[in-house]
Amino acid sequence: MHDKIIIQRALISVSDKTGLLDLGRALAGHGVEILSTGGSAKTLRDAGIPVIEVADYTGVPEMLDGRVKTLVPKLHGGLLGRRDLPAHVAQMAQHGIPPIDLLVVNLYPFEQTVAKGAAFDECVENIDIGGPALIRAAAKNHDFVTVITDPAQYPDLTAALAAGGTTLTQRRHYAAAAYTRTATYDAAIATWFTARNGDADPDLRVTETVPPQTGEIFPARLAIAGLKHQALRYGENPHQIAAFYKTGDRPGVASARQLQGKELSYNNINDTDAAYECVAEFDRPCVVIVKHANPCGVATGVDLAQAWDRALACDPVSAFGGIIAVNRRLDAASAEKMASIFSEVIIAPDAEPEAIAVLARKKNLRLLIAGALPDSASDGLTFRSVAGGYLVQTRDSGRITRDDLKIVTQRAPSNAEFDDLLFAFRVAKHVKSNAIIYARAGATTGIGAGQMSRVDSSRIAVLKGGDSIAGSVVASDAFFPFADGLVAAIEAGATAVIQPGGSIRDAEVIAAADAAGIAMVFTGMRHFRH
Structure with a gap:
């Protein structure tokens, strides 16, 4: 096995022509024979770079509208043949298969085609077959073959050419990147196809991991594809390493343009996502303030x-x-009001130039423009890692309307209370369990989050809200297992309660509400958030 391999023959077949001419000139300048397909060959030839058409080289013409052009033994044999095995060398010579030392391939733009909302048939036609086969062959034989799958790798390859060839360490690095690329490519295809398994309308647009209406939500094997969006300085804590991957184009922190401020941290991204998902729940002008992934203030x-x-x-x-x-x-x-306190991030669907200028005075503040709001009612899959696996579920897109509510007390809520109950319960969906939310006139007045006891959450919310709690409604993300949590809300001055119901002690809780003369409604839906 040779550590450094001199590149004498290259096969190029790329959809993305970025940097192709510079690479072609570098290869030609080092005397490398270039084999290429269709559009890539034309681009090189038009620039005066010597190139041999693959069809001329193999003697097999492109056919079936280009579906078959590289699936031939002369190419795969040139990539897969081991140069240290006499039998391989002899067979290659017998069948007229010269070795290929470099493969440069990037794949049909399947992900981009899906993302732009293309029709089903167009997406299918953008599933590359020959490209992944070539990549996998070259990566397998990385002892002798260099495989390049991204234009970002071209400068490093050019430097290696000038140094006399690629080293084994470099080729293994490229091979790992190659297998990662084919794996994510196949995962994107698998996700897209799974979402359409049995779908009556195959042209429905899907731009992320979305469960189908009639297809298979959780297949026996689950493929997850991500594109590295950002290397982060560290994770939740400085001793942890982290990166940010994109899996789709759902509007949010992943789609946002950062206009100013320091680099986003792991915690910034996590908290910003929590804030933006919450604010998207509301139709009226709304502001959400989040601290440590929990809302500490929500108002319309x-x-x-x-x-x-x-x-x-x-x-x-x-x-x-x-x-x-x-x-x-x-x-x-x-923006002037928001600039009056220290904040880490502001995210909005858009911003006026004057607002951008105001916030530019806060040099460390990150300002993100997401372009749109996430669809809070859309389905999708969420992931959480556990030891040895993932927990996967559909996004909590459940929404309660006034018609869904069951009045269980002697007094019914007023119209204003109904509005606030629905507001508070929608906020509760975004607060860590156990969650207690007090609200009045479309604004939170106290929030209790993340406690092991629901009564403790209720007391913390009262402690946070102080005198503003009186006259508020209260929402609980899950049922009150005992009356004590409700009693704490009553003592704080709550006038109406919204909760899922379903406890074996519902009657006891309802009786406590009736004794205090407050209204209570059941939703039949809970919003645990762990």
Whole structure:
């Protein structure tokens, strides 16, 4: 086995022509014989770079509209033949198969074709067959063959050519990248096809891991494809390493343009996602402030400026150093208000130039423009790692309307209370369990999150809200197992309660509500968030 391999013959077949001419000139300059297919060959030839058409080289013409052009023994034999095995060398000579030392392939743009909403048949035609086969062959024989699958690798390859060839370490690095590329490519195809298994309308657009209406949501083997979007300085803590991968184009932190500020951290991304998913739940102008993945203030208003004042009032202490999300184009007046405290990130679907100029004064603040809001009602899959595997579930897209509510107390809520109950329960979906949310007039007045006891969450929410709790409604993400949590809310001045119901002690809890003269409704749906 030779550590350094001199490249004498290369096979090039690329969909993405970025950097192709510079690479072709570098190869030609080092006396490398270039074999190439269709469009790649034309691009090189038009630039005056010597190239041999694959069809001329193999004696097998492209056929079936280009579906068959590289699936021939002369190419695969040239890539797979071991140069250290006499039998291989003899067979290659017997069948007129010269060795190929370099493969440069990038695949048909399947992911991009799906992402742009192309029709089913067009997506199918953009499933590359010959490319992955060539890549896998070259990567398998990396002792002797260099495989390049990304234009970003061209400068490194050019430097290796100037140094006399690629080393074994380099070829193994390229091979690992090659197998990763084919794996993610196949995973994207598998995800797309699985979502259409039995689908009556194959042209439905899918741009992320989305369960189908009639297909198989959880196949026996689950393929997950991600594209490295950002290397992060560290994970949740400085001793952890981390990276950010994109898996689709659902609007949010992954799709956002960062206009200013420091590099996003792992915790910034996690918290920003939590804030943006929450703010997308509401139709009226809304502001959500998140700290450590939990909302500490959520409010709607006639405009973002009013919503900001009301959200901040819920817990101004926790809001310091938090994440701000809005569901409207950010205006200058609201930006001025938000700039009055220290925040890590502001994310919005868009921002006025004047608002951008206001926030530019806060040099360390990250301003993200996502382009759109995520569809909070859409289905999709979420993932969480556990030892030895993943937990996979559909996104919590459940929504409760007034018609879904069951009034279980002697007093029914007023219209204003109904509105606040639905608002508070929608916020509860985004608060870590056990979650207790107090709200009044479309704004949170107290939030209790993440406690082992529901009564403790209720007391913490009261402690946070103080005097503002009186006259609020209260939402619980799950049923009250005992009346004590409800009693704490009653003592704080809550006037109406929304909860899933379903406890064996529901009657006891309802009786406590009736004794206090407050209204209670059951949703029949819970919103645990762990």
